[in-house]
Amino acid sequence: MTASVSSHDPRADFPILSRSVGSGAGKPLVYLDNAATTQKPMHVIETVDRFYRHENANIHRGVHYLSMNATDAYDRARERIAQAIGASHPAEVVFVRGTTEAINLVASSFAGDRFQPGDEIVITMMEHHANIVPWQLLAKKTGVVLKWAPITDTGEIDLDAFRSCFSEKTKLAAFTQVSNALGTINPAREMVAIAKEFGAHVLVDGAQGVAHGMVNVAELGADFYAFSGHKVVGPDGIGVLWGRRELLDAMPPYQGGGDMIARVSIEKTTFRESPERFEAGTPNISGAIGLGAAFDYLDSVGWDEVRRREHELLEYAFARMSEVDGLRILGPASIDDKVSVISFTMDSAHPHDIGTILDTEGVAIRAGHHCAQPLMDFYQIAGTARASFSFYNHRDDVDRLMDGIAKVKKFFG
Ligand SMILES: Cc1ncc(COP(=O)(O)O)c(C=O)c1O
Numbered sequence: 001m002t003a004s005v006s007s008h009d010p011r012a013d014f015p016i017l018s019r020s021v022g023s024g025a026g027k028p029l030v031y032l033d034n035a036a037t038t039q040k041p042m043h044v045i046e047t048v049d050r051f052y053r054h055e056n057a058n059i060h061r062g063v064h065y066l067s068m069n070a071t072d073a074y075d076r077a078r079e080r081i082a083q084a085i086g087a088s089h090p091a092e093v094v095f096v097r098g099t100t101e102a103i104n105l106v107a108s109s110f111a112g113d114r115f116q117p118g119d120e121i122v123i124t125m126m127e128h129h130a131n132i133v134p135w136q137l138l139a140k141k142t143g144v145v146l147k148w149a150p151i152t153d154t155g156e157i158d159l160d161a162f163r164s165c166f167s168e169k170t171k172l173a174a175f176t177q178v179s180n181a182l183g184t185i186n187p188a189r190e191m192v193a194i195a196k197e198f199g200a201h202v203l204v205d206g207a208q209g210v211a212h213g214m215v216n217v218a219e220l221g222a223d224f225y226a227f228s229g230h231k232v233v234g235p236d237g238i239g240v241l242w243g244r245r246e247l248l249d250a251m252p253p254y255q256g257g258g259d260m261i262a263r264v265s266i267e268k269t270t271f272r273e274s275p276e277r278f279e280a281g282t283p284n285i286s287g288a289i290g291l292g293a294a295f296d297y298l299d300s301v302g303w304d305e306v307r308r309r310e311h312e313l314l315e316y317a318f319a320r321m322s323e324v325d326g327l328r329i330l331g332p333a334s335i336d337d338k339v340s341v342i343s344f345t346m347d348s349a350h351p352h353d354i355g356t357i358l359d360t361e362g363v364a365i366r367a368g369h370h371c372a373q374p375l376m377d378f379y380q381i382a383g384t385a386r387a388s389f390s391f392y393n394h395r396d397d398v399d400r401l402m403d404g405i406a407k408v409k410k411f412f413g
Helices: 042-055 065-085 099-114 133-142 159-163 188-197 245-250 285-301 303-322 351-360 373-379 395-412
Strands: 093-096 120-124 145-149 170-176 201-205 224-228 239-243 261-264 269-271 327-330 341-346 366-368 384-388
Touching (some): 042 065, 042 285, 065 239, 099 170, 099 201, 099 239, 159 188, 351 384
Parallel strands (some): 120 145, 120 170, 170 201
């Protein structure tokens, strides 16, 4: 792909954004559910399409032309992604289905293998269920103890309170870089440093951070970083667990099967090194290649441009929404402490009613608990409405959202 062209409107690269939705002629789509999944640019769509039309074959085991080419493309995708996230070696990039599988892999293979009853894992009150349930399952199985770091009323980490959760018993801290439900940007580097003071390992859930260009694993200093391709304009069903090579190499396999073995005999099996050791069976080949293309595309837009566009949208939407009577925005009070996600409630209407009325206007937002029920319990609410903006959204999309909110107010008073 070519270098950054800031005058180019990235919206034009996303074919789905020019469709209408709803019954009859419908309404032009305003897609503001980007924290759930991002739309896909032509470059990614065409890369996956080309793979299946011209290049499809299974990897690693073939001696024929197509298989060797597919293997090269898969390996190149790993190298591309390693470079994009600041990994020191492609072998640190394990392809998985997504963030959820990456965290389960660490819970099972890293923590499950070495933690003892009474060992502690620190998580926070703002985690997605993907970074809660695997640890609860582990706690039940092994007797490790979960410590929940509190958050402030504005949905932010209080570093002193976070620190007070640690002791010599802490073996791991697992926390999100950015809250999917509130948009809060956590002080991840400081949190990693606190965990390291206590000798704990650290897993960072990067599912939301990755889409806003926040991933540099070398700078972050964590031991594991997990993210999903679909949240960063890449395909579904592909994601990455980045891990320090020495840790990955010391971890037992997560699943057994083809491709992850060195030698299988009737008596025993020996395993390949990381990352193949963790990629049992035929992987999502087109997904990995598509994810490499997603990073190429984002580089061509330019991460500074991505962040600039998103911040402008956030500033505009935050100001307009703050003026609406009876509308409460949850999360940080300053837009400098959050990504382009606005989670809100309205006095008069349930979040699902807000979502449904906006949908009749062609505006797609998310309503509900956002897979963060402990956080909703903390706020003593069942859910919120959440508008999440991406670099390909326009100010017009915010205007259409505001028209929809006015309609909700008119309807519910
Ligand atoms: C912060 C966070 N963690 C984990 C996940 C789970 O990601 P996936 O469903 O792609 O595995 C999400 C998805 O919304 C998320 O926002």
